[in-house]
Amino acid sequence: MKPTPLNNTQTVHFENYKIENTTNYSEKSSYKSKLKDPYGIVPNGPYKVFALEKRIILIQVLFYFIISLLSAIAITLIATNSLKKIKLIEEDYKWSWFIIPAIVLIFSLYKFSVRWIEHSSIKKSLNNYREELKRNAQSVPASIANLYKKLVKQQIHHNWMTIFCVFYVGLAALFFWYFQDKNFNDVILNFEAFINKITPSPTYLSIVLTIIVVLSIVILIVLSIARKKRLSDIQEYFGFQVIKDTEVDQLKIRMNRIYMRLFFLSIAILLVIPAIILLILKRTIFGKRK
Numbered sequence: 608m609k610p611t612p613l614n615n616t617q618t619v620h621f622e623n624y625k626i627e628n629t630t631n632y633s634e635k636s637s638y639k640s641k642l643k644d645p646y647g648i649v650p651n652g653p654y655k656v657f658a659l660e661k662r663i664i665l666i667q668v669l670f671y672f673i674i675s676l677l678s679a680i681a682i683t684l685i686a687t688n689s690l691k692k693i694k695l696i697e698e699d700y701k702w703s704w705f706i707i708p709a710i711v712l713i714f715s716l717y718k719f720s721v722r723w724i725e726h727s728s729i730k731k732s733l734n735n736y737r738e739e740l741k742r743n744a745q746s747v748p749a750s751i752a753n754l755y756k757k758l759v760k761q762q763i764h765h766n767w768m769t770i771f772c773v774f775y776v777g778l779a780a781l782f783f784w785y786f787q788d789k790n791f792n793d794v795i796l797n798f799e800a801f802i803n804k805i806t807p808s809p810t811y812l813s814i815v816l817t818i819i820v821v822l823s824i825v826i827l828i829v830l831s832i833a834r835k836k837r838l839s840d841i842q843e844y845f846g847f848q849v850i851k852d853t854e855v856d857q858l859k860i861r862m863n864r865i866y867m868r869l870f871f872l873s874i875a876i877l878l879v880i881p882a883i884i885l886l887i888l889k890r891t892i893f894g895k896r897k
C-alpha cells in the first residue's frame with residue numbers, strides 16, 4: 608500500500624495484500640470437509656456421529672490388538688524360558704506364570720473381535736441411514752437409538768468394572784506385598800511358597816497391580832467425559848427423543864441393581880469361603896496337634 612497524506616482525497620490503492628490466515632482457514636475447511644458425507648445425503652451433524660464412532664472403534668481395535676500381541680509375546684517368553692536367559696529372573700518358569708497373560712490374551716482377543724464386528728455394523732448402519740433419508744428426510748435410524756442405549760450400558764458396565772477392579776486388584780496387590788514373606792504353617796498357610804509359585808517377583812507384581820488400579824480410575828474419568836460428549840452429540844443432532852428418558856432410567860436402575868448384588872455376593876463369598884476353610888483346619892489339623 609502506498610502511503611498518502613491524511614488530507615489527500617485520492618483513492619487509496621492496495622497492492623500485494625494477502626490474508627495471513629489463508630493457510631489456517633484452508634486447513635479448517637479441509638478438516639470440516641472430511642466430516643461431510645461423500646454422497647451428500649447424510650447431514651453434517653449426524654454424519655459426524657457416525658464418523659466419530661468409527662474412529663473410536665478403530666482405536667479400540669488397535670488397542671486390543673496391541674494388548675493381544677504383548678500378551679502373546681509374554682507367553683512366548685515364559686514358554687521358551689527367555690526371561691531366565693536374559694537374566695530378568697534367576698529360576699525356570701512355572702506353569703502358574705501363564706495364568707495372568709493367558710487371561711489377558713483371551714479377554715483382549717474377545718474384545719478385539721467384538722469391536723471389529725461393531726465397526727462393520729457402523730458402516731452398515733450408515734448405508735442404511737442413507738437409504739432411509741432418501742425415503743424420509745426426517746427419519747432417525749434405529750442404530751442411533753441402539754447406539755445411545757449402548758453408550759448408557761457401557762458407562763454402567765465401566766463404572767462397576769472399575770469398582771470391581773479397584774477392590775479386587777487392589778486387594779490382590781496388598782496380598783502379594785504383605786504376605787510375600789509370611790509363613791504361618793509350613794504346609795497349609797505357607798504364603799511365601801504359594802506366592803512364589805504364582806510370580807517370580809511379588810514386589811514387582813504388587814507395583815504392576817497398583818498401577819493397573821490407578822490407570823483404571825484415570826481411564827474411567829477420561830472415557831466417562833468422552834461418552835458424555837458422544838451422548839450430547841446424539842441428542843443435539845438427532846433430537847432429545849432418540850430414546851425415552853423413562854426407558855433410560857429403568858435401564859440404569861436395573862443394571863445397577865444387578866451389579867450391586869453381584870458385588871456384595873462376591874464379597875460375601877470371598878469372606879465366607881476362607882472362614883469355612885480356617886474353621887475346618889482348626890477342627891481337623893490344628894485340633895489333632897493339641
